[in-house]
Amino acid sequence: MSLFNVDYDVIVVGGGHAGSEAAAAAANMGSKTLLITMSLQNIAQMSCNPAMGGIAKGQIVREIDALGGYSGIVSDQTAIQFKMLNQSKGPAMWSPRVQSDRMRFSETWRLMLEGTPNLDFYQDMVTGLLVENYKIIGVRTSLGIEIKAKAVILTNGTFLNGLIHIGEKQFGGGRAGEGASFGITENLVALGFESGRMKTGTPPRVDGRSLDYSKMEPQPGDVNPSKFSYLDVTKPLTVQRDCHMTYTSPLVHDLLREGFDRSPMFAGRIKSIGPRYCPSIEDKINRFADKDRHQIFVEPEGWNTCEIYVNGFSTSLPEEVQFKALRSVVGFENVKVFRPGYAIEYDYFPPIQLKHTLETKLVGGLYFAGQINGTTGYEEAASQGLMAGMNAHLKVNEKEPFILRRDEAYIGVLIDDLITKGTEEPYRMFTSRAEYRTLLRQDNADFRLTPLSYELGLASKERMQRMDIKQSKSESFVNFFKETSVTLAEANPILEAKESSLMTQPDKMFKVFSRPQIELSDILKFEKVQEFIEEHDLDMEIIEQAEIQVKYSGYIEKERNNADKLTRLEDVRIPENFDYDKIKSLSYESKEKFKKIRPISISQASRISGVTPTDISILLIHMGR
Template sequence: MFVDIYDVVVVGAGHAGCEAAAAAANLGSKTLLVTMSLQNIAQMSCNPAMGGIAKGQIVREIDALGGYSGIVSDKTAIQFKMLNQSKGPAMWSPRCQSDRMRFSEEWRLMLENTPNLDFYQEMVSDLIFENNKVIGVKTALGVTIKAKSVVLTNGTFLNGLIHIGEKQFGGGRAGESAAYGITECLVQAGFTAGRMKTGTPPRVDGRSLDFSKMRVEPGDVNPQKFSYSNQTQPLSHQRDCYMTYTSNEVHDILREGFDRSPMFNGRIKSLGPRYCPSIEDKINRFADKERHQLFVEPEGWNTVEFYINGFSTSLPEDVQFKALRSVAGFENVKFFRPGYAIEYDYFPPTQLKHTLETKIIENLYFAGQINGTTGYEEAASQGLMAGINAHLKVHDKDPFVLRRDEAYIGVLIDDLITKGTEEPYRMFTSRAEFRTLLRQDNADFRLTPKSHAIGLASQERLSRMEYKFNESDKFVDFFKETSVSPQEANSILIEKDSSPMAQADKMFKVFSRPQIVLQDMLRLEKVQDYLQQNNLDQEILEQAEIQVKYSGYIEKEKNNAEKLIKLEDIKIPDNFDYSKIKSMSIEARQKLAAIKPVTISQASRISGVSPADISVLLIYMGR
């Protein structure tokens, strides 16, 4: 039924599991993906969308590394938007609305066409350990599968409990059973477990909605795409989304059900996502607000099912229905299914190394919501990194770790294992101290060469990246080396309320002015001549503009990142005894001993460890 022993066994086929399995198999490991339902691979359990603020950057990083999420998102998108374009490029974030059914289907087809990858539909209920090393898994039917490494990506399924008002029942998501046995096995092995909660809104029948009472939310006029590869193309047509609002009347109806809400009557004790709260949490925390936005999003190209983004709830279904019927455009709404909350087990991620391998059990990796994160993108990126590192470990190769100045993925993993999380962790641009370097437009520059070096990103990917890099670099050099006269430029400068030139100057200096954009520079004859001789696409033009307009900020962040790298180079021995450093605070000693940072830089980011403690540590290490 199976090969004698798999290099990598991935448990769970959500976004983390799919990326983990694809990465390990594409790198050459004999890989098995075990899931309770092969029909629900890469299911979009919550909103049918990929990307968003900081999350879009992560999808582009996954794509640059050779993962599948960007390609699948492009192939199944029904709308595309670049968010935050009124701000600087560090904040630009791609997002697409997806066809939920096609997204899952496309993922399955891509995985089925991936060499070295086997599938098995069953529930894993136990892990097999030997001398603090994982050697396999056992299913609910008693089938033993031998493995050199195991990646757990269990999502919300570990002892999952669904809440709808006073009703509760076991489940990993609507219509699917929970997974049992793994938590108990891990706790017995010495792991610490906790509980978290998340929720989802009702799904409704679009035929029962009055869209004329809502504001249309179209996609971009000239949509882009996620993947840097030529496997996908931007959308030629798109589906609209819509926006409406709650009201005081809606809030009053919802408040009537608070005593029946599991969140308020104490039946749910675990913490939910702070930045994606339920509707009842929003009207309780922001009682002064008269209304909240609701985004009405189609679930696909042809379906009439709609997702009500902003109305996540665990209130009784009759309260949900009554409240939604008071929303403009929803007066005659029909439910496909009510919203619900779900509680599930997770494992505080301070129990992991930067590779996502556990500290207690060798060759065992955790990725996704099991680590306390929320979001498809955060899960997928962890799955990718866990799959890569599981492959590298069993083939005796060096681990693959991304620094905070190299990727949002690096920030995410470092935050998790260094600081831990007590509520579902979601990525934001504000979490990245080097976000000017970690833009969505340059993820291929940052990561494709690294992925190619370990054998994941293809030569074609590397060649495309190098062409884009070289051509944008040459275009920037053209601006630095080419002069422009007052006669050529002043009409444009005056038109843009920028001071006219008194004498000739380099184009770079003119382009650097805050009022001037690429479209202005394209009006200059010398620039037009350059573009006629060099066929540059929109990606290269955009990249060159960013390099010119933000060169000062980029250079400053590079210098700051280099200072951080120096601290990353100072390694702390595995067996370092912090209890001997009496001049360090007790809290710092306890935190350092528990987390076991690998470098001085990581130690400095641990909550409770002060700069003074780091100074003492450096002195004690003889620096």
């Protein structure tokens, strides 16, 4: 009798951040789902830094939560510190970040998945895919077991032919203490897929009991911390753990240079490309030779553990070189190392081989999500997993796919960048990648995405009702500012104190609040405002949302108009099997890229690297536009 005598709707291969979100999404939407992972004890493991969110990444976590994913809830429930980054800038740049308890994070993810209906688990290595006529029908494991499914999502992280480097030593592995995965790459290449190699790295982990924190700068969390999830199932932290900051020095750099001749990166043993914006310490010393020090963030791995993550000291130098250099860092004079840093090389598949749904163009029903697509970061991976899980369920049930536009979500920007432009280095999200970032703020992800997800059956009724109430109260507060007048006696004392020009006649509160010198704390001094807040029971989330709508209304409206122009081009669809060869006036480069990427709209075609405005005009004319 077989272990599996039923066919699954969706099989998810890999239990990292992408796989966990994919499995939860497909199962919660109603698909009979199987999650296969090489280690059930390490589901959603934080392989690198013990944190979620950050610049642009925090917006992604908020979007995952708004869509009904689990990452925001798990992050809140296991947070040890919360910070809203970039608050000195405009709200489009504000980015939430939590420091997490790494062990509790993985445990909470597993328990949430185990509590998800329609979801089964199996621990084994998937070594091959079952494909008939370029359509997926299941997977084969290392035990030779064949499991049938209508859709398969590959979320293999850094495990595909993973190779770990520490100095001159190298050994197979997907991450420290875990073996690599073999077979899938070879299977995909045989089917016609193009593959490549990437690398990433991680710092040493050290014993916090051996550090002298009195020599370091404390890095506390926010005084009034917020949280990720829009739901009330999580609460902001009332107690937080401090991180700390110290610095390298010329002595540290000299000690590290002593090992450069044995560095796998400089010696040429690592030929693949690593993350541009998260370089190793040896790469920073080499590239920024004029700097005599670099920041080191000392981050606890949990509430009770003494394990410390040495953020900013990613390295693959020999372990004795790492240790000697660490002991020369201020506060690390007596450091004890739990494990050295290392670099890891792994297989990935250039994402231009995917559709916007993350389904492969070559094999129907096969989806890729996470680092297999060339991305780096838990948040980027989780968002892809969520979208792949949703679309796999929709395809199995013969429903329309779910695709987010660039003006709807950072997730839409991420996926569009990947499949339109591809990537030759680990891709990470930044606010600068989003041309409509004023629309895509972390505070309004629920307004943007929850109604879409609720309609598809993923976002819960509770989530939708909470969003409706928040939106209604926010809009009424904004209308209050538009409709309520203030007298000279009420406004001028505040304007004078803020060195803003005085009013000469009564005016609407909206106009007064729009002045750049006037802040929320000033507006809250108006008795009428306080009365409205109390009467309508407005919490700080709604008050801040209304503040943004008032103070940045001009920017928001302008960006919305620009986005609407983009949407009109998105609506000009290009047939799937469009014959570009028959358009003789197209440039050779554009023609070849159109044929390879197969853009689905004129808007996507215009974003392909190397495509000229002239070629877009020719395409529009040919399509009768």
